[in-house]
Amino acid sequence: MKKKGILKSIFTFPLLGIVFAFGLSSCNDNDDTAPVQEATTIVDVASASNDFSTLVAAVDAAGLVETLSSPGPFTVFAPTNDAFARFLQDNNLEANDLLQSPELGDVLTYHVLAASVPSSSVTPGRVNTVSGVPFFVSQAPNGNLWINGNAQIIQTDVTASNGIIHVLDYVITPPTQSIAEIAIAATESATPQFTQLVAALVRADLAGAVSGGFDDDLTVFAPTDAAFEALYDALGVNGIDDIPLETLTNVLLYHVVPARAFSQDLRNGAELPTLLEGANLTVNLGSLQINESNLVESLLNIHATNGVIHVIDRVLLPE
Numbered sequence: 001m002k003k004k005g006i007l008k009s010i011f012t013f014p015l016l017g018i019v020f021a022f023g024l025s026s027c028n029d030n031d032d033t034a035p036v037q038e039a040t041t042i043v044d045v046a047s048a049s050n051d052f053s054t055l056v057a058a059v060d061a062a063g064l065v066e067t068l069s070s071p072g073p074f075t076v077f078a079p080t081n082d083a084f085a086r087f088l089q090d091n092n093l094e095a096n097d098l099l100q101s102p103e104l105g106d107v108l109t110y111h112v113l114a115a116s117v118p119s120s121s122v123t124p125g126r127v128n129t130v131s132g133v134p135f136f137v138s139q140a141p142n143g144n145l146w147i148n149g150n151a152q153i154i155q156t157d158v159t160a161s162n163g164i165i166h167v168l169d170y171v172i173t174p175p176t177q178s179i180a181e182i183a184i185a186a187t188e189s190a191t192p193q194f195t196q197l198v199a200a201l202v203r204a205d206l207a208g209a210v211s212g213g214f215d216d217d218l219t220v221f222a223p224t225d226a227a228f229e230a231l232y233d234a235l236g237v238n239g240i241d242d243i244p245l246e247t248l249t250n251v252l253l254y255h256v257v258p259a260r261a262f263s264q265d266l267r268n269g270a271e272l273p274t275l276l277e278g279a280n281l282t283v284n285l286g287s288l289q290i291n292e293s294n295l296v297e298s299l300l301n302i303h304a305t306n307g308v309i310h311v312i313d314r315v316l317l318p319e
Helices: 042-047 050-061 081-090 095-099 104-109 179-187 195-203 225-235 245-253
Strands: 074-079 125-127 135-139 145-147 151-160 163-168 218-223 271-273 280-284 302-304 307-312
Touching (some): 042 151, 042 163, 050 081, 074 151, 179 307, 195 225, 218 225
Parallel strands (some): 218 307
Antiparallel strands (some): 135 145, 151 163, 271 280, 302 307
């Protein structure tokens, strides 16, 4: 988890286009018109800052300039140029790949709310976006706000005539696969992972339990293949098929929490109820552990339609 704080008011955006209309001279001096200030829309504000040139180019490429210049009101969670650069690098993309993507409009509208929402009203939980897909706000122990576990709100309440901008340090994208689908896809990657977890879920007939949509909030602590191999060695068995089915089912249920908990939602010493009735997991943020298993820091907050995956290096065993 990142440790930097929320920065407020680090940009000063100049007012754009102040136009004075002067009335034609007449015999009545009171006919002079008062100064009129043009509306400074969200697009105007973003265009006036060098920090949002990539966002402005993307909005233009997606044909959203007119929409975001309309009366609204809107709230835009706006990634900076650095946020886009990190996103592109992480996904092995060039800027043109993003600007020409048929999904660009969906990605951008995922950052937009159809209301003016000040920072005082941005609270943990589900938030419905213009794209029709929700994102999820978390509050870290230090008070910082995050979206989907991977984008931090670093500036708030930049006002425009048609809404508000809050600034992000990463690009958020809507998840398209369930927890089960992500795990299965990982088994088919160039460096397969979760092959043993998927085999266990299939044998216990629990794949359906970790499938679903945005109303099915789950958190899965997913052991790596190496974690399962270590378990086999400890039990003196050859694989999943050698573990009694009831035992295997209970072990798998013990890895699932019936809530969408990103890493920022975890609190030190918290007891997390699981799908195994009466069995809880204990959070240790000091050592970044769940029970005695280490959380793999680089593989936290894998976002799915029905929840979130955190990868762990040891299979959790209920008492």
